Structures are given as structure tokens and as C-alpha cells.
Amino acid sequence: xxxxxxTATAGPKIKTALPGPNAKRVLEGDEKYISPSYTRxxxxxxxxxRGIVVTDVDGNEFYDFSAxxxxxxxxxxxxxxxxxxxxxxxxxIHMSGTDFYYESMVQLAGRLSKIAPMPGPHRIYYGNxxxxxxxxxxxxxxxxxxxxxxxxxxxxxxxxxxxxxxxTASKPQQKRRFAPLVPGVTHIxxxxxxxxxxxxxxxxxxxxxxxxxxxxxxKTILAPxxxxxxxxxxxxGEGGYVVAPTIFMQELRRICDRHGIxxxxxxxxxGIGRTGKWFAVEHTGVQPDMVCMAKGIASGMPLGIxxxxxxxxxxxxxxxxxxxxxxxxxxxxxxxxxxxxxKEHLLAxxxxxxxxxxxxxxxxx
Numbered sequence: 001x002x003x004x005x006x007t008a009t010a011g012p013k014i015k016t017a018l019p020g021p022n023a024k025r026v027l028e029g030d031e032k033y034i035s036p037s038y039t040r041x042x043x044x045x046x047x048x049x050r051g052i053v054v055t056d057v058d059g060n061e062f063y064d065f066s067a068x069x070x071x072x073x074x075x076x077x078x079x080x081x082x083x084x085x086x087x088x089x090x091x092x093i094h095m096s097g098t099d100f101y102y103e104s105m106v107q108l109a110g111r112l113s114k115i116a117p118m119p120g121p122h123r124i125y126y127g128n129x130x131x132x133x134x135x136x137x138x139x140x141x142x143x144x145x146x147x148x149x150x151x152x153x154x155x156x157x158x159x160x161x162x163x164x165x166x167x168t169a170s171k172p173q174q175k176r177r178f179a180p181l182v183p184g185v186t187h188i189x190x191x192x193x194x195x196x197x198x199x200x201x202x203x204x205x206x207x208x209x210x211x212x213x214x215x216x217x218x219k220t221i222l223a224p225x226x227x228x229x230x231x232x233x234x235x236x237g238e239g240g241y242v243v244a245p246t247i248f249m250q251e252l253r254r255i256c257d258r259h260g261i262x263x264x265x266x267x268x269x270x271g272i273g274r275t276g277k278w279f280a281v282e283h284t285g286v287q288p289d290m291v292c293m294a295k296g297i298a299s300g301m302p303l304g305i306x307x308x309x310x311x312x313x314x315x316x317x318x319x320x321x322x323x324x325x326x327x328x329x330x331x332x333x334x335x336x337x338x339x340x341x342x343k344e345h346l347l348a349x350x351x352x353x354x355x356x357x358x359x360x361x362x363x364x365x
Contacts (some may be wrong), residue, residue, distance in 0.1 A: 001013075072335060105326050133294050141228040149185075289309055
């Protein structure tokens with residue numbers, strides 16, 4: 001069965017000079033009204049999308065290899081996801097989960113618990129974005145452990161809200177003129193084996209990056225009993241799509257277990273099937289304490305999720321909440337997304353296509 005996400009076309013169709021006249025009109029308005037903080041890399045003004053194809057306001061068609069920045073996990077406007085959104089929007093658009101209940105919040109939590117990369121039982125917090133999922137994890141780690149310090153990595157991107165930004169370390173412009181940020185965050189080297197410049201073997205280099213925590217940090221500037229969490233991307237996104245070696249992740253787990261530290265994996269970009277498994281951390285066999293997810297979880301609808309082992313989420317009512325987090329329409333999209341991924345065997349497809357691409361790239365000089 002050909003996945004609906006892989007809508008076949010003869011190829012992109014360009015009808016006008018780029019950008020076209022309608023696109024130029026929108027770009028002029030954008031220049032006048034929209035915040036200049038966005039980083040647009042190409043003047044494409046989208047109007048519609050289907051599968052991998054996006055059509056602009058002048059009728060030009062493009063292949064979206066960015067997947068809406070790792071968001072459209074089932075392709076643009078998958079019919080099953082669209083139908084779920086339309087059905088839910090006709091029944092209930094909003095009923096804040098901070099003050100009331102609705103069934104789909106529990107349904108999605110149950111579905112995610114079944115695919116969690118760590119043993120249950122689990123608890124789930126709903127937000128609206130990846131940054132919010134990370135903010136939740138940061139606050140919860142401090143609350144649960146009663147510790148204040150956090151370790152993150154150079155090259156990391158965890159978001160741009162103040163807490164998440166404090167963990168981010170990928171581009172200086174993201175932090176310029178926003179100081180002071182949240183205190184207590186220490187960044188160390190991520191094991192980018194390809195760019196290491198080290199004479200060590202890949203495994204030895206990866207181990208040295210993790211062991212720096214105990215060998216240097218804990219002997220100089222951080223008391224381990226005051227470290228709440230280590231935040232890590234199993235695959236760094238903005239840092240260059242760098243895959244964390246298994247031995248590195250295993251060593252982080254050992255350090256966390258030894259010192260009572262929470263291991264938080266940020267799967268906002270790498271999760272929900274993009275690596276051939278539900279979560280990239282599964283490739284390492286390491287079981288985290290918390291998982292942050294967003295982007296592809298709802299095929300383009302705004303939803304952020306923090307999932308933890310149940311005993312960790314021990315904060316009291318009022319400690320943390322979001323008016324729109326877990327919106328019924330977004331949850332409907334997420335449930336439909338999980339259905340599509342399972343029904344169309346997209347985990348297997350991701351693994352197959354990924355392996356093919358790796359083999360082809362290995363053939364390049």
C-alpha cells in the first residue's frame with residue numbers, strides 16, 4: 001500500500017518567475033507588519049499543501065523537504081488528519097484542561113504511554129510547542145529533585161522561551177541582548193564525532209564527552225547533589241543533525257543513576273517516527289526519565305507534550321499549566337497522526353528510506 005503521505009507527482013511545477021507577483025505582494029506586507037525576528041531562507045509564500053507538495057500563491061509547486069521544519073510527519077493535509085480536525089472542530093474547539101476535563105486528553109495520554117521509551121506508569125503534561133514541553137521539564141526537574149542546576153550541551157536547540165533558551169547553545173543571536181537568562185545551566189561538549197578533531201576512537205571520544213561531567217564538572221564547579229537534570233537531544237537538530245553515540249547515552253544514564261539526576265531527552269524534532277522508531281533514544285536502548293515532544297506529534301497542529309515516569313510528576317495543582325495546552329482539536333490531530341503512522345507503516349518506511357539514503361550518501365566521494 002502506497003502511503004497517502006507520499007503523494008506522487010511528476011515533479012515540481014514552476015509557472016512564474018520566483019517570487020511571483022502575488023508572492024511579492026505578500027512579501028511587501030510581511031516586511032511592513034511582521035516581526036523581523038523570523039529567519040526566512042527563501043521567499044516562498046505557501047497557499048496549500050498535499051503530501052510532500054506545497055503550492056504557493058502564484059500556483060507554483062515545490063517539494064517540501066523540510067516537512068514544515070520536521071512537523072508534517074504524515075505529509076501536508078493528510079486526509080485522515082484533516083477529517084479528524086474537522087470532526088472535532090464541529091463538536092468542541094476549546095475547553096481548558098487546566099480547569100475542566102475531556103476524554104481525548106486521557107485517550108492520547110494512554111496511546112503515548114504504550115509507545116513510551118521508558119517503563120510505566122507514566123504521566124503527561126500538555127502544552128502548545130516544543131519550547132513549552134522543555135519549559136515544563138525544566139521546572140519539573142527542579143521541583144521533583146529540589147535541586148537547581150542543569151547540564152546541557154553546546155550545539156543544542158531546546159527553544160527560545162527564557163527557560164528553554166537558557167538550555168539552547170547553537171547560535172549567539174538567539175541569546176543576544178536577552179540576559180540574564182535562567183541561572184544554573186552549564187553547557188559541555190556534545191559528541192560530534194565527525195567534527196571532533198580528536199585522535200581518539202569514536203567511542204573513546206564520545207565517552208570522554210560524557211565523563212567530563214564527573215571528571216571535571218563535579219570536581220570543580222558543580223556539586224552532583226545539586227544537579228537536577230541533564231538535557232540532551234538524541235539527535236541534535238540545529239546543531240547539525242548529529243547523532244549521539246549509543247555509548248555516550250549509556251554513560252549519561254549511568255551518571256544520572258549514580259547521582260540521582262533526571263535524564264531528559266528532547267525528542268521535539270527527532271521523535272514520532274522520524275528515525276524509524278517512535279523515539280530516537282530507542283536506538284540506544286537507554287531509558288530516560290522524561291521525554292519532550294512536539295512538532296510531528298499532531299501533523300502541524302500546535303501541541304507540546306512532556307511525558308515522565310509517573311512518580312516524577314509529583315507537583316501540586318497550580319504548579320504549572322497552560323490555557324490552550326492539550327486543545328481538543330490538536331489532540332484529535334495527534335490521535336489521527338498516530339493512527340496514520342501505524343496504519344501506513346511509516347516507522348518501517350522511515351527506516352527503509354533512511355537506510356537507502358545512508359547507502360547512497362556513502363557512495364559519494
